[in-house]
Amino acid sequence: MFKNTIWYKSLMGAEKSCLKEDKIKKVHYKFEDGREMVEEYNTDTEVLLRRAWKVKGKLGGEGKWEVEVGDPIPDATPNTETAEIIESQDQPILTRRNTRVNLEWRIRNLPYPLETYSISANNDEKCIIVRTTNKKYFKKLQVPEIARLGQPLEQANIQSTHQFNTLIIMYKKPQQLLDMDKEWFEELKKVKPIKDVPNDCKAQ
Known part of the structure; x- marks a missing residue:
């Protein structure tokens, strides 16, 4: 049963805050081991659109967000020179998505x-x-x-x-994952959205 997994228990034990923008629900998790994760859900379909993990900077800086599911998070300060080079590459580009099933x-x-x-x-x-x-x-x-x-x-x-x-x-998705997706979205409904948005949250 998914409720017995370390993953589910860590989600339950994490400190959670959320924001709602139009039909997107953004949830920020702070786990007991210090890790941070952000998820974005479509509130109509209840499908996870993005999951990203905060990766600590090598020199103890702010660190970056590593995307597990969804499109990459746009860099706040893109380098126009390298952006053009990246666009012109014919290298295979991998992205992860989720649907209901x-x-x-x-x-x-x-x-x-x-x-x-x-x-x-x-x-x-x-x-x-x-x-x-x-x-x-x-x-x-x-x-x-x-x-x-x-x-x-x-x-x-x-x-x-x-x-x-x-x-x-x-x-x-196996039945156990479908059940967990459904159960977890219900659980997230208990997390009340923040009214005043701190600036650092808007950037995510």
């Missing part, structure tokens, strides 16, 4: 047809391994949601499609 990965800039890819659940390494028969691409996709529940990855839950040079990999 699936965990989803999108890998852009992969031009090969669907039959080129081998996508396999690897429980020894607790990840999904993506490789191409032409040996042009290899990637290990972490699935922290399943690992936190202590469940094995099931090959039968993996589906994939390929369109517009993008490989889309979907992992069907």
Whole structure:
């Protein structure tokens, strides 16, 4: 049962605050071990749009946010020179999404047809391994949601499609994760939104 997992207990024990902007609910967690996490939910669909972890700066600075689910958090001070270089790269770009029923990965800039890819659940390494028969691409996709529940990855839950040079990999959420998603969204309704928004929260 998900309520017995270390993950669920740590969520329950975390200090939580939240903001609501239009149809987005942002929740900030401060865990007992000092770690910080931010989640964003669509209040209509109850789907998690983003989950990011605060990573401490190497020199004890403010640190950055590392995105686990959702689009990268825009840098407050983008360097225009490097931004242009990044845009022009043809390197594969990986993003993580969530839907109500699936965990989803999108890998852009992969031009090969669907039959080129081998996508396999690897429980020894607790990840999904993506490789191409032409040996042009290899990637290990972490699935922290399943690992936190202590469940094995099931090959039968993996589906994939390929369109517009993008490989889309979907992992069907097991019942335990669906139950936890639903239960946790109900739990978050108890967290009252903050009226006065501190400046540092707006930036997240």
